[in-house]
Amino acid sequence: MIEDLGDWRRTHLSSEISPKLEGREVVVCGWVQRIRQLGKLMFIVLRDREGTLQVTVHRNKVKPTLFEKLKKLKNEYVIAVKGIVQASKEAPKGVEILPTEAKILNITNPPLPLDPTGKVPADLDTRLDARIIDLRRPKTFAIFKIRHVLLQSIREFFVKNGFIEVNTPKIIATATEGGTELFPVSYFDRVAYLAQSPQLYKEELTAVFEKVFEIGPVFRAEEHRTTRHLAELIMIDIEEAFATAEDVMRTLEELTIYVFQKLKTECAVELKTLERTLEIPKTPFPRYTYDEILKMLEKDGIVIPWGEDLPTPALRKIGEHLKGPYFITDWPTKSKPFYIKPRNDNPEVCEAFDFMWSWLELASGGTRIHNKELLIERLKNQGLNPESFKYHLQTFDWGMPPHAGFGLGLARLLMIICGVNNIRECVLFPRDIDRLTP
Numbered sequence: 001m002i003e004d005l006g007d008w009r010r011t012h013l014s015s016e017i018s019p020k021l022e023g024r025e026v027v028v029c030g031w032v033q034r035i036r037q038l039g040k041l042m043f044i045v046l047r048d049r050e051g052t053l054q055v056t057v058h059r060n061k062v063k064p065t066l067f068e069k070l071k072k073l074k075n076e077y078v079i080a081v082k083g084i085v086q087a088s089k090e091a092p093k094g095v096e097i098l099p100t101e102a103k104i105l106n107i108t109n110p111p112l113p114l115d116p117t118g119k120v121p122a123d124l125d126t127r128l129d130a131r132i133i134d135l136r137r138p139k140t141f142a143i144f145k146i147r148h149v150l151l152q153s154i155r156e157f158f159v160k161n162g163f164i165e166v167n168t169p170k171i172i173a174t175a176t177e178g179g180t181e182l183f184p185v186s187y188f189d190r191v192a193y194l195a196q197s198p199q200l201y202k203e204e205l206t207a208v209f210e211k212v213f214e215i216g217p218v219f220r221a222e223e224h225r226t227t228r229h230l231a232e233l234i235m236i237d238i239e240e241a242f243a244t245a246e247d248v249m250r251t252l253e254e255l256t257i258y259v260f261q262k263l264k265t266e267c268a269v270e271l272k273t274l275e276r277t278l279e280i281p282k283t284p285f286p287r288y289t290y291d292e293i294l295k296m297l298e299k300d301g302i303v304i305p306w307g308e309d310l311p312t313p314a315l316r317k318i319g320e321h322l323k324g325p326y327f328i329t330d331w332p333t334k335s336k337p338f339y340i341k342p343r344n345d346n347p348e349v350c351e352a353f354d355f356m357w358s359w360l361e362l363a364s365g366g367t368r369i370h371n372k373e374l375l376i377e378r379l380k381n382q383g384l385n386p387e388s389f390k391y392h393l394q395t396f397d398w399g400m401p402p403h404a405g406f407g408l409g410l411a412r413l414l415m416i417i418c419g420v421n422n423i424r425e426c427v428l429f430p431r432d433i434d435r436l437t438p
């Protein structure tokens with residue numbers, strides 16, 4: 001029953017079929033979304049990645065063998081249809097295909113675990129287990145089309161602004177920021193680790209390329225179950241020589257505006273599918289110091305000891321007050337990684353920032369230490385062994401410029417753009433403490 005594609009080739013995507021093609025012979029390929037039979041008429045809704053198309057079969061006008069073949073179709077069968085385009089007032093989009101031949105390229109094995117049209121609701125785990133069907137649902141599809149344009153525009157932005165794209169190793173010998181959250185891997189006769197960040201490499205590369213960016217995977221053994229943590233994620237990292245935290249915060253603002261504008265024009269359809277209107281935020285984004293945030297929380301009865309990171313309930317509370325993008329600056333030095341530069345006027349506080357959107361952290365960054373002695377001192381203060389960082393430290397003897405940068409989580413940014421609450425919605429095949437398949 002399954003036929004070969006043979007020499008059939010698609011001539012048009014569904015979006016390219018219009019009444020203007022009236023009378024043309026075309027080949028369309030895709031999946032059967034729905035079949036309706038009304039006496040001598042059969043309507044097949046064919047779906048491809050661009051949308052749907054109506055194939056109208058008149059029993060009396062097609063070969064009996066073709067009608068018999070098409071009668072066997074079931075939802076999600078993969079088919080190719082050769083036929084003539086006809087303008088039609090009744091058909092959706094004013095056009096239909098009258099088939100002359102068809103091939104059934106594949107069948108399905110019912111029942112399907114999910115409704116690919118998205119009309120029947122399903123919980124996230126069921127959807128992720130059958131992700132390939134889930135991805136056909138218009139809302140899920142829209143998220144990944146937006147992701148595609150988002151990534152492209154991020155790259156475009158950095159290239160336009162003079163950044164050079166790099167890729168740093170993902171198999172590493174020592175932890176970037178200490179031994180926690182790392183996945184060990186067996187590496188020939190040794191133990192290696194999956195990189196949790198390109199931090200040290202990207203800093204080193206500023207001593208050559210000055211402005212670098214990397215878009216790549218990082219791995220974190222996050223043991224907690226939250227709606228914003230994954231074990232494998234795509235991070236957008238930049239590092240820039242002769243720059244400070246304030247400079248890269250402005251870069252983040254400009255990047256946000258740039259990608260939002262792009263998405264508004266290039267993903268209007270997908271945003272509509274997700275019922276999103278993207279407001280372009282005004283710059284500069286508000287800046288709050290860590291101390292100001294603690295005071296804000298105290299008013300709500302949440303007391304955070306100075307120096308601690310902000311736990312989820314505190315972030316949720318702040319998110320009730322601050323809805324859009326903002327920065328938290330002037331973090332306690334001890335709450336941030338060793339490579340962040342303490343302030344000259346008050347070393348208890350450092351030049352780090354978090355880029356937030358309501359309750360959600362999207363990026364962390366800061367001015368880095370470029371003085372080797374200070375870096376070694378900070379390593380020791382954080383309980384790390386400078387010997388483990390000797391390859392990194394030696395580059396500081398070879399002309400390390402002052403530099404700053406940030407790491408931005410792609411899926412978290414996508415959550416904000418698409419208005420979804422769970423980060424797993426924004427990753428094709430998410431990895432977390434419970435999920436290693438599919």
Ligand code: ATP
Nearest residue numbers: 220222228229230233361362363364407408409412
């Ligand atoms: P969080 O405090 O939210 O756990 P973090 O401060 O540990 O994040 P950073 O090391 O600052 O994370 O990483 C930079 C960015 O990468 C974060 O702001 C976030 O957008 C993203 N990110 C970090 N860890 C994860 C994760 N486990 N899953 C998804 N995104 C992450």
Ligand code: MG
Nearest residue numbers: 354361363364
């Ligand atoms: Mg952070």
